[in-house]
């Protein structure tokens with residue numbers, strides 16, 4: 001028998017969202033094409049700032065995209081989507097209302113009379129497992145329980161599309177894990193009207209554990225870089241090889257945006273072409289990563305292993321990996337982090353030798369070549385922070401330029417390529433030079 005094609009519920013075509021005006025205009029997401037079909041649980045995964053929440057707001061009709069079309073059940077979406085609802089990370093409960101009132105309020109707002117609203121609220125509270133807590137106030141509940149109230153409230157309006165915006169990230173590890181299981185039970189139980197779930201996450205394992213499809217995004221500008229189907233039956237076994245292989249695959253997509261060397265280093269600021277952004281990675285954390293990777297057998301599930309061992313979340317780990325790749329200390333292959341001989345040498349080197357290795361790598365980066373040239377060319381070979389920041393501004397928005405200089409300052413100081421006078425806000429060379437370029 002031929003299986004019927006699942007019907008598309010949400011369709012996004014060429015969707016972009018820009019914020020701000022004029023020179024300060026900024027593209028949060030660009031040219032997004034995405035379909036969510038009936039029966040699907042889709043996870044949106046990507047680094048902080050790649051536009052996941054923006055996309056959710058567009059799908060639920062809270063934002064109108066700057067460009068592109070959004071269709072819901074084949075019809076153009078022009079205002080707030082009445083069939084969709086969002087559960088937020090921070091619960092968003094009214095502290096002065098009881099659990100029951102917090103749920104009922106969503107129904108009353110939709111015109112349901114008060115007695116009926118309270119009757120349904122009690123049913124929903126039972127459904128999410130909070131029976132007995134109807135008259136409690138949010139402050140009396142644990143984080144996990146509060147999030148259940150948030151879910152009950154979202155379910156009160158009988159949504160077809162349930163959007164979850166990092167619903168577990170404010171919870172402790174155990175509560176998050178329990179609630180993941182409970183949400184999956186609600187979803188697979190089939191007692192609800194929900195036709196699809198869209199969950200924003202920045203936890204790869206969570207996405208592989210829950211979703212049927214993972215949409216992977218990257219930033220600057222926010223865009224979809226891959227879609228990974230997850231065809232494992234529920235309940236999923238985190239310890240299985242198939243699970244680990246999928247985690248590794250998604251990790252490889254996120255971390256391994258490795259490009260040919262010429263593109264990878266980018267161009268110097270002010271030259272034609274794109275200047276590559278320096279990842280927001282501290283030298284200490286980078287050294288920690290390299291030491292850990294050098295000391296550990298990272299054959300299986302490297303992301304989970306490194307995250308656990310270093311106590312980092314994805315947003316902290318990815319810039320470190322990017323920095324390790326940029327500096328030639330490591331590469332990512334099929335989801336594994338492999339140290340280069342230089343990376344191994346760095347991990348095992350003395351403090352002074354590390355500084356020298358680091359300096360030799362920084363001198364290869366167009367950003368640092370440019371900075372050094374600017375400092376050397378300045379009066380007294382000393383340059384104010386503002387001058388460099390202003391010089392970067394045609395290339396990057398002001399706050400990005402500022403953050404780039406912060407990173408460059410930390411890396412360059414560590415490598416002793418230049419020094420910085422905090423009181424005067426000036427870069428200068430520790431050993432003045434007269435030759436054109438480097439010491």
Ligand SMILES: Nc1ncnc2c1ncn2[C@@H]1O[C@H](COP(=O)(O)OP(=O)(O)OP(=O)(O)O)[C@@H](O)[C@H]1O
Pocket residue numbers: 019020028046047048049050051052053054055202222
């Ligand atoms: N109303 C707004 N005005 C200006 N910029 C905005 C606005 N909303 C979001 N942004 C910017 O757009 C980009 C995408 O933001 P968004 O919150 O959608 O990302 P995200 O992937 O959900 O991030 P996170 O994981 O940190 O929540 C960010 O750089 C953010 O600063």
